[in-house]
Amino acid sequence: MYINNIKLMNYRNYQSLELDFNKKINLIIGSNGQGKTNIVESITLMSIGKSFRTNKDKDLIMFNKDSLYTNCNFSRNGINKSIEVVVTKEKKGIKINGVSVKSLHELLGILNVVVFSPEDLKLVKDGPKERRSFIDKEISQVMPRYYSLLMDYNKTMNQRNILLKSNYIDKNLLDVYDLSLSKYGSEIYVFRNRFIEKLSAISNNLHRNLTLNKENLTIKYKNQLDIDDYSDADLIKELLYQKYKETIDSDLYNRNTKIGPHKDDISIHINDIDVRMFGSQGQQRTASISLKLSEIELIKQEVGDYPVLILDDVFSELDQDRQKMLVEKLGDVQMFVTSADPLHINILKELEYSVFHIENGKVISSENGGL
Ligand SMILES: Nc1ncnc2c1ncn2[C@@H]1O[C@H](COP(=O)(O)OP(=O)(O)O)[C@@H](O)[C@H]1O
Ligand SMILES: [Mg+2]
Structure with a gap:
């Protein structure tokens, strides 16, 4: 376009x-x-x-x-x-x-529109929050439904955290939140997994071009679910609901929710080395360019026209x-x-x-x- x-x-x-x-x-x-x-x-x-x-x-x-x-x-x-x-x-x-x-x-x-500014060169070096925000913005652009899903999830997460901080914990209300969060959360996991899989293929290709075939970039979805198969959203929902139950004591103690897609990240490797931890600044910047520019091809695949x-x-x-x-x-x-x-x-x-x-x-x- x-x-x-x-x-x-x-x-x-x-x-x-x-x-x-x-x-x-x-x-x-x-x-x-x-x-x-x-x-x-x-x-x-x-x-x-x-x-x-x-x-x-x-x-x-x-x-x-x-x-x-x-x-x-x-x-x-x-x-x-x-x-x-x-x-x-x-x-x-x-x-x-x-x-x-x-x-x-x-x-x-x-x-x-894809915007690339100097801060984006830090995408790889930055913390998980910046990478989640990168992922969220990209998926929202091609899947507007994801945006409202994320809003619903965040709103419910805030309500749950307010409840965890209150003096009296209404167990029924907590369960209502857990059920909603499991539903929204499971869909977010499915969206993100699909996005990261595509991003992985495109960025690998782009990074090869950028480094004259010297570097093999691999990115993987990093989350708390410990699963390989994201095809069944109902199963993920069930799994997440269980996790909320298992971690309730520590959530009550910390007065915060520690499980869910709000803790997600992606792992980024070059030739099997963790770039965030061990990559040179140049490698981190080039990997950031590869990730960021992958959006262009991804949007083209999703909507049929270049951004x-x-x-x-x-x-x-x-x-x-x-x-x-x-x-x-x-x-x-x-x-x-x-x-x-x-x-x-x-x-x-x-x-x-x-x-x-x-x-x-x-x-x-x-x-x-x-x-
Ligand atoms: N709301 C505003 N009304 C009028 N001028 C503004 C407003 N916000 C920013 N500016 C002016 O815009 C200029 C900065 O524009 P910007 O596009 O960021 O510059 P650059 O060319 O460096 O990219 C500054 O001169 C600033 O005073
Ligand atoms: Mg400027």
């Missing part, structure tokens, strides 16, 4: 901006603090209904204004679509093809070989590359591209080049 154009009004430091994009590469160049990330951030507002930098929608409204408006026209599987977002201080309104949606849920998966790729300030973190590899390998993917370094245009010379020079919330010049 690709975005044809966007329009921003009172979005951060853009009072009014209209941009026509290249179907291939869009390079957004400017010094720090000029508004490069703001542009790509507005794309994620229209894709996932929020910024990839903050959960506070209000922060996106231009200082001293009451509301913002953004829209984009894009093509998905050859069909033209549009998304509009209005954010006021009180609420957010979203329209798809001119029709208002009732919940954010309906927006997910319409315009698929749009945003590389926010990440290009300069890569060496020239990797920069080249990236743009060549992703020839069919529409890219938005932000950078303070205009020299990056050199890498893209043989490809089709547009450059936008940004200064203080304005596009001061733009040019097209390449093929």
Whole structure:
């Protein structure tokens, strides 16, 4: 899929901006603090209904204004679509093809975007929480049902933890929570297992390419279930329910729930060595790139069209070989590359591209080049 154009009004430091994009590469160049990330951030507002930098929608409204408006026209599987977002201080309104949606849920998966920023280079080195969040975001994009499942699970988990912290423990209520958590939890395990299996195959392939066949990357689902077969959700539900019962004494003592998908992680190995523990920083970063870029192929497999790729300030973190590899390998993917370094245009010379020079919330010049 690709975005044809966007329009921003009172979005951060853009009072009014209209941009026509290249179907291939869009390079957004400017010094720090000029508004490069703001542009790509507005794309994620229209894709996932929020910024990839903050959960506070209000922060996106231009200082001293009451509301913002953004829209984009894009093509998905050859069909033209549009998304509009209005954010006021009180609420957010979203329209798809001119029709208002009732919940954010309906927006997910319409315009698929993969964002790659410097923090993502730490994906392998980071803690389990960051990796779970990576997994959750990805599955939600292609399976909106997963998103609501996760919300239900987290809500019930919070209620259970509140109960565990109270002075009087209502055993019946606890059982109601355990039953719900087992149900939601089992479905989450099945979704995640399916996702990680696919991710594993794709990232292995990508990592071979990135390392000229020297490194064999394997990732595995790490959880508390101790099973190999995830085909029977009912069985997992039963197993999880049993585990809640078995661990109730320690949960009561700790006043917290210690079993469930909220403790999941993935293990990451290169040539059978645990990269998190023993990998070099370079290996950890390359493995992070492989994992992150696998999303692109995965989304293509799930929805039939490539997502749009945003590389926010990440290009300069890569060496020239990797920069080249990236743009060549992703020839069919529409890219938005932000950078303070205009020299990056050199890498893209043989490809089709547009450059936008940004200064203080304005596009001061733009040019097209390449093929
Ligand atoms: N709500 C807002 N209203 C107006 N300007 C904003 C708002 N939020 C951020 N800015 C401005 O946006 C600029 C930062 O934009 P950003 O896209 O992050 O820059 P960069 O080019 O470094 O990626 C800063 O100048 C900041 O003052
Ligand atoms: Mg930036």
